[in-house]
Amino acid sequence: ESSLQVTGVDFLKSQNTRQHHTDGYNIQSLVVRRGQPFQVQVSLSRELRAADKLTLRFGIGENPMKNRGSLLSLKPEREDFNGWKVSMVERKGKECLLSVTSSPNAPVGKYNLHVKTGSNIYKPENGVIYLLFNPWCEDDVVYMANDEEKEEYVLNDTGTIYVGSAYSIYDRPWNFGQFEEFVLDACMYLLDKSKLSLAQRRDPSHVSRAMSALVNANDDSGVLMGNWSGNYVSGTSPMDWIGSVTILQKYYKTKKPVRYGQCWVFAGVLNTVMRCLGVPCRCVSTFDSAHDTEENLRVDVYLNEKGEKLNSLSFDSVWNFHVWNDAWMKRTDIPNGFSGWQAIDATPQEQSQGRFQCGPCPVKAVREGDVYLPYDAKFVYAEVNADRVYWVVKKVNGKDKYFKVGTETQAIGKNISTKAVGQNRRVDITKEYKYPEGSKEERMSMQRAYSFLRPSGLVPRSGYASTMQRIGANTEPLVPKEPVTKTGLHLEITNTEPLHPGNPLEMAITVKISAPGNWTVDLIGSCQLQYYTGNVQANLGTMKETITLEGPSEMQIPLKIAPDAYMKTLSSVEDEVLILVTAIAEVKETNDKLTKETSMRFQYPPITVQMPETASLYNDFNCAFIFKNKLNVALENCKLLVEGLGIFKMTTFELGDIMPGRIMKSEIVCTPTRLGEKKIVAKLISNQIKGISTEKAIFIT
16 A cells, blocks of 8 residues: 655645735745634645544744644644644545644744655645734734724835924835845844744744844844944945835845944834734834933933033933834733833843843833833833923032023923824824823823832932032922923024025024013023934034013014034034024023023925826836925035835935036836835935935836
8 A cells, every 4th residue: 555645735825825914025935924724735645545644744943842842743633732723624636725723822933844644754845934923813912903003004014204303303204125025034033043932932022022132233233233423434324224125134144233223223124023023013203202311200401601502411311303113912921901002112222131122111001100010111201201401510610510490391202203004194192102291190190100210309410410519409399390480481492494404594582471570581592413312513603692571572582503604514424413402591580590492403305206106017117306406505425215115126326416406317217016005215315414305106006
């Protein structure tokens, strides 16, 4: 009697991947999601008989073993094994159609399939199956009920990251590209590199924490090296990326950290990795985000007597914006009520349990003040809830003395933003992270958080803090209020003309007083250029005026900076800089003091994209990028970076210098290889300007 042999295995890729929402992955192997059936067709040397033994063996890892749970041996119609089961769908002659359902909490990763018949083992060529998390499966902890949300947070391979400042938020298009070639393999490489146990690979909270560590290169030679120095000669400037694909492909090829990233790049790449593995994920931008190194919910800002911010004294900082990610999951490791969005952050800011990793931290825990919950809730809470305290440093008898000139309790963690589901617009999610300022719930949440954080008294903290005399009150009230001044003093900072590079910067400080009477106000104003991390790059100018107001009234004081004062700095820095205006007002009669700062970004002419609205698969079409330099200055060393996922690979045009008034046009021939809505992203970079970008969609039929 001839022994039963397997002659072939068909993974029925097109039908399986359609059902599993994995048909986008650009990879030879079968990609499926856990907890959901997929079919394989096995061809045999003869018909199957009752006495024949047929077993599917799924192995994961280097050396799969049954007793370790890394080898699953599944016989059709038998009881399940570790939550997996196989059933016979139909038998036709020498063909068997089998249905395999993995456990909804199976370890994610790469499995090898072997088919055993009697003592024969058949190893199909390309017998690797990639198993991912499954937001479509109700029993998976990443289950997401809403289809539009899954479409956005799992399947959308393009998106928008919000940057700028609270005063001027703008969108930076980003290609996540989780389906592109080698991206899934790069994620699998990271999973192996993470040394997570099989049990930990079942749980998205362990996986997302490990990925937040591996997307930065600190302490594990992960994907991206952070660099905020302004010098990127030995790599790519963080401003020059327009998506994650090039970064992950390069990393997978070289297995060495890619240079360089800043927060939005880390968030863009982590978003790609999580979506690629099947965990719903979104990029979250917080404006005026605190980096509070001592977890006392206070960030001190030091100013000189001209009102200019000093870099050197602060360990803490306020970033104009910071981008992290929210990943969606049920948390089984903490008390109920904290499932849903979890903050994870791959930007290397602080070590957590000895590694640069952050999260998953339940967004609800941040809102409720439950900052003892894992992971890193204290850090995330401080990022969105710290107070900002302003100090002026004056020389008194040759010694530095610190004078408090303002406290802001509602300035940190503003306009928390992410891209809307299914639409290209910003949606404000601050209320998911915080209760409304001043509400009863906010006070209760704050008291809860404070009881775990115990902030120290209000003393300036700096490199010299230990030697200084204490100032003012020793302890801070539990729930600080915005200081109410006797005169109702209020400051506003605005720009009065568009802030175009090469033009004078025309801004104004508005002083308002609501109390009746005659008041004398000393006003100091300064203008500086700073990186988004709050690091000052140049002092542009200051003003000092004494004004008299008959309250209630207001007065607008202009602050104007000539182009010569800033153009040199603008052309020499590698990063995008923001304009920081700081104002300090003091009412002579009452000693009321108030400090206010506003960061603004430069405004740039747009790039226009010309192409048809629709195109058909594999039929070429032309796409043109047009840019007119409407500024008064030449833009030197211009580069245009363009990428269209499923249309053309990342391309760079070297455009040289573009003189004022000149129009530049670059064209590319596009060949669409995928159906549906596809986006083309373009970015123009020059010595003077780092951030002009645009995107345009085309529908491929």
